[in-house]
Amino acid sequence: MDRTERIARLLIIPVVMLIGYLLVSDGRVPTGTEVAGEAPGREGGTTTSSGSVDSTTTSPGSIEGDGSTATSGGSPQAEDAADEARLAADEARLAADEEEPSRLDLAEASTTAPPQEPRGVYRNGKLVLRGSVPGAEVAEAFAARAATVLGADNVTVEMTLDQRVVGETLTIDVDQEFRFPSGGIVFDVEYEALLNLGVAALQLLPEATLVVTGHTDDVGEEGTNVALSQARAQVVVDWMVDRGISPERVVARGAGETEPIADNAAPGGREANRRVEAVLEGVKAEAPR
Numbered sequence: 001m002d003r004t005e006r007i008a009r010l011l012i013i014p015v016v017m018l019i020g021y022l023l024v025s026d027g028r029v030p031t032g033t034e035v036a037g038e039a040p041g042r043e044g045g046t047t048t049s050s051g052s053v054d055s056t057t058t059s060p061g062s063i064e065g066d067g068s069t070a071t072s073g074g075s076p077q078a079e080d081a082a083d084e085a086r087l088a089a090d091e092a093r094l095a096a097d098e099e100e101p102s103r104l105d106l107a108e109a110s111t112t113a114p115p116q117e118p119r120g121v122y123r124n125g126k127l128v129l130r131g132s133v134p135g136a137e138v139a140e141a142f143a144a145r146a147a148t149v150l151g152a153d154n155v156t157v158e159m160t161l162d163q164r165v166v167g168e169t170l171t172i173d174v175d176q177e178f179r180f181p182s183g184g185i186v187f188d189v190e191y192e193a194l195l196n197l198g199v200a201a202l203q204l205l206p207e208a209t210l211v212v213t214g215h216t217d218d219v220g221e222e223g224t225n226v227a228l229s230q231a232r233a234q235v236v237v238d239w240m241v242d243r244g245i246s247p248e249r250v251v252a253r254g255a256g257e258t259e260p261i262a263d264n265a266a267p268g269g270r271e272a273n274r275r276v277e278a279v280l281e282g283v284k285a286e287a288p289r
Helices: 003-024 076-097 136-150 189-204 222-241 267-273
Strands: 062-064 069-071 119-123 126-130 155-157 169-174 209-214 250-254 276-284
Touching: 126 136, 136 155, 136 169, 136 189, 136 276, 189 209, 189 222, 189 276, 209 222, 222 250, 222 276
Parallel strands: 119 169, 126 155, 209 250
Antiparallel strands: 062 069, 119 126, 169 276, 209 276
16 A cells, blocks of 8 residues: 555545534534533533524523522612612511500599599509599500609509599609607618619609608607607708709608607507608609700
8 A cells, every 4th residue: 555545544534524523413513612522602501603602501690490590690779779678678577576555445534533633652662653644645654754763564554544634743652661769860771772762763753853741759749749750851851962862852841740640549650650751743744855
C-alpha cells in the first residue's frame, strides 16, 4: 500500500463519523464546545443552534418547586413595596390579637336614694371603690389612678351609674389602725409602713390632699384632749413633710374626744379611741398635666 492509499483511508474514518452524527442530530453541525460537552450561553442551560436559551432551563435567581417560579431578584422599589406589605400585614395581625379593653359592667343606682359621690375605702392593703359615677369610663379612670399606688390586683370597683353625680374627684378613707399610748403623741414604729404608703400616694397623686385627724379618749379635760388630738395629727403631718411632702398637702386636725369609735367605759374602747384617721381628698379621674 502506497502513501496515497494510506492517507485516503485515514480521511475516510472522520468523514464516516461526521455523517453518522449529522443523521442523529437532524443535520445540525456541532460546534467545538458542544463536542466537548459544554453548550455556549447562560450557565446552567443549553443553547439551540440559533443561539437562544432553551425554555426548559432554570435561570439563576429562580427556584423550581410546585410548578411556579419565585424570583428572588427585583428592583429596589419592588422590594420596598413587599416590605411595606409585610409590615402592614403584621400590624393588622397585632391589632386583631389585641382585645379592646372591656368597660366595667356597672349597675344603675337607685333614683329614689340620694346620689352618692365617688368614695373609696382602704383597708389592709386593699382599696374598694364605691359610690356612683356618671359613666363606666370614669370608674375605670379612678381605678387606674389607684392602681398606680397599690397595683391593679388590690383595687376593686363596686360603683354604680348615676347621671346626677358629676364624679370629678374621689375621696379615699384610710380605715387602718393607728393608735397612741394614753396621754402620748409618740406612735409605734409598726405604723411607719402605713405612713410610707401615704407618702407614695401623695407623690403619685400630686393633685390630692391628705387630711389627718387626731382623736382621744374621754379621760381628762375637754380642752386638753383637743390640744392632744391636734398634736397627734401634727406628728403624722411632720413625719410626711420631713420626707418631702409639701406642707400645703397634709392637713392636721384635732377632734378631741368628740368622735369616739368605741365605748370609753372599757379600757379596750379607750385604747381604740386614742388614734389618728386619714382621708385622701381630691383624687381626679385623669392625672393632671
